[in-house]
Amino acid sequence: MSQVPLHIATEFPARSLEEWRRLVDKDLKGKPFTSLQSPLEGGLTLQPLYASQDAAPPPPGVAPYVRGTQALGHTEGGWLVCQEYAEPDIAVAAEAIRNDLERGTLAVWLCLGPTRGIPVKDEATMEQLLASVLLARTPVHLESEAAPVSMASLLLGVATKAGVSRKALSGSLGIDPLGILARTGALPGGVDAMFTEAAPLVTSLSGSAPELRALLISTRAYSDAGATSVHELAWAIATGVEYLRGMERAGVPPEVAARSVQFALSVGGQFFPEIAKLRAARLLWAKVVAASGGSPEAQAMRLHARTASATKTQRDPWVNILRGTAESFAAVVAGADSISTSPFDEPLGAPDEGARRLARNTQLILRDESSLNRVADPAGGSYYLEQLTTEIARAAWTELQRIEGLGGMEKALTQGDIARVLTETRAARDKAVRTRKQPIVGVSEFPFLGETPVKREARKAFGVENSARVPGVTEGAEVSRSVGLKPSRISEPFELLRDASDRTLAAKGQRPTAFLASLGAVAEHTTRSMWVVNALAAGGIESREKHGFADPAAAVAAFAESGAALAVISGPDAMYPEWVPALTSQLKAKGARVVAVAGRPGDNEAAFRAAGVDLFIYAGADLFSLLSSLHAQLGVA
Structure with a gap:
């Protein structure tokens, strides 16, 4: 065996990006280089190759903190495993907190409110809720949909009663006026009034409780309503700019205000862009605070990451475990200080203990078994993530400048600009989902019509949302108003079709059914036929398959025995010109209410439609619209 050392640097000299590009262009044989690029949300483009940038970012722990706010990252103790709670029953919520803290949870995040959270009314209720929490050791975060300063005072009152000094407290108090305005559509007293109310608390805690942050910037409302990564990031930073200015008007300097801010961002399904988004968030916040005169210490972002609600499904909810794992993994890689993994059954209502256990253990496995800390x-x-971080930061900065041109984040909300942008982004995302360009496993891809529903105990229902009256507001009081942002999950369109199918099954004893007339030998039709079965199942339509018809008469006879009202012709394109017209007319004569053909019709469309074909099912089509049309023609309500 040779003992001669291999010097890779000299044996394989570095090649320039231009040299690689010339080779790629040669292999493309005339195709444009853009054919290798992939579009990302927010107007970004994924390149096929990335190279070293001119200047690498500073190391971890150094402003502008792209690589994290701590020199050693989370290698010493790991990130904080944080669980979120929105259980409307105080006793149930308190028991859930106790159980989770005993089994690995390190911090708690309380979603408070009368309609979509824990209905804390007074100090006694807060004390009951936190009965098992050691406030001197456990960070507690509040996120209130109403009266956040009052909720903060209740928490501080409980701590005082328990004999816990403010210096020992950690977490955040959840004073987020624009977040409340975005979620509920109304803010009693207005934004400036809340800044004035919060200013003494911010000033006091800056000295007495340095680890307890009074202000919160949560992007939950934007993420749940369909914001892209770029918009979510830009609006978070725009909110931060608004808070620094508002607190300064209330007498709190930017240095103090910046140290009082807790950020909370959602992590969605685009793994690498979400990593880049969190890294870019630290970069942009550092730039904003530096421009405001803040010290390097004040520029360090305290970042909480939560797995997104919009990506979770009610159908085949077990896949949510995989989604939550990937999103939590992305948050860890991005260097989030604390992370909340949503329970897999969250779309079905208040999570139960088993689902919370799986969510908690997801992070414990990432930390203790995968050693990500x-x-x-x-x-x-x-190279890819560093450049993507820069691109997302630049795109978000452009959006931030646009918001500033409107007069700031509050005006963007109250004048309806944010709602308008979200309507556009949701429409684009909805189109991608409907055409399965953005597939949803278990819903639009590989749906299982025979899935067993998740068994859960009956729980108390949440209060009525979007009440006409804002709790605690007297008639005539000043109220800032905006278009309340409606949460939505990307899987909802197809889930509505599945719900309709379930109702038909319950009422008639069977689902809407399709007879699949597969032409030719199994090897000739099976790929297309299985694709059609999968596509129909996304709408709750069950397929009855017959493989390899040799002539139209056999297919028609089998259809007559099936009792189905929908027939789908599936096979190789070469057989269609001869088979489709004759088979369609015979199927219609035997009672087929609808005849569909699998595949693009091409030049045969006019002839096929003249023969009676009602629609064509093919990859890239608006599958939701096709399935909705089939539901209507089959009488599915």
Whole structure:
């Protein structure tokens, strides 16, 4: 065996990006280079190759904190495993908190409110809720949909009663006026009034409770309503700019205000862009605070990440475990200080203990078995992620400048600009979902019509949302108003079709059914036929398959025995010109209410439609619209 050392740097000299590009262009044989690029949300483009940038970001722990706010990352103690609670029953919520803290949860995040959270009314209720929480050791975060300063005072009152000094407290108090305005559509007293009310608390806690942050910037409302990564990031930073200005008007300097801010961002299904988004968030916040005169210490972002609600499904909810794992993994790699993994059954209502256990253990496995906390900034050094971080930061900065041109985030909300942008982004995302360009496993891809529903105990229902009256507001009081942002999950269109199918099954004893007339040998039709079965199942339509008809008469006879009202012709394109016209007319004569053909019709469309074909099912079509049309023609309500 040779003992001669291999010097890779000299044996394989570096090649320039231009040299790689010339080779790629040669292999493309005339196709444009753009054919290798993939579009991302927010107007970004994924390149096929990334190279080293001119200047690498500073190491972890150094402003502008792209690589994290701590020099060693989370290698010493790991990130904080944080659980979120929105259970409307105080006793049930308190028991859930106790159970989770005993089994690995390190911090709690309380969603408070009379309609979509825990209905804390007074100090006694808050004390009951936190009965098992050691406030001197456990960070507590509040996120209130109403009266956040009052909720903060209740928490501080409980701590005082328990003999816990403010210096020992950690977490955040959840004073987020624009977040409340975005979620509920109304803010009693207005934004400036809340800044004035919060200013003494912010000033007091800056000295007495340095680890307890009074202000919150939560993007939950935007993420749940369909914001892209770029918009979510831009609006978070725009909110931060608004808070620094508002607190300064209330007498709190930017240095103090910046140290009082807790950020909470959602992590969605685009793995690498979500990593880049969180890294870019630290970069942009550092730039904003520096421009405001803040010190490097004040520029460090305290970042909480939660797995997104919009990506979760009610159908085949077990897949949510995989989604939550990938999203939590992305948050860890991006260097979030604390992370909440949503229970897989969250779309079905208040999570039960088993689902919370799986969510909690997801992070414990990532930390203790996968050892993700043993590397400071795992994303550092990746040309792709470093460049993507820069691109997302620049795109978000452009959007931030647009918001500033409107007069700031409050005006963007109250004048309906945010709602308008979200309507546009939701429409684009909805189109991608409907055409399965953005597939949803278990819903639009590989749906299982025979899935067993998740069994859960009956729980108390949440209060009525979007009440005409804002709790605690007297008639005539000043109220800032905006278009309340409606949460939505991307799987909802197809789930509505599945719900209709379930109702038909319950009422008639069977689902809407399709007879699949597969032409030719199994090898000739099976790929297309299985694709059609999968596509129909996304709408709750069950397929009855017959493989390999040799002539139209056999297919028609089998259809007559099936009792189906929908027939789908599936086979190789070469057989269609001869078979489709004759078979369609015979199927219609035997009672087929609808005849569909699998595949693009091409030049045969006019002839096929003249023969009686009602629609064509093919990849890239608006599958939701096709399935909705089939429901209507089959009489599915």
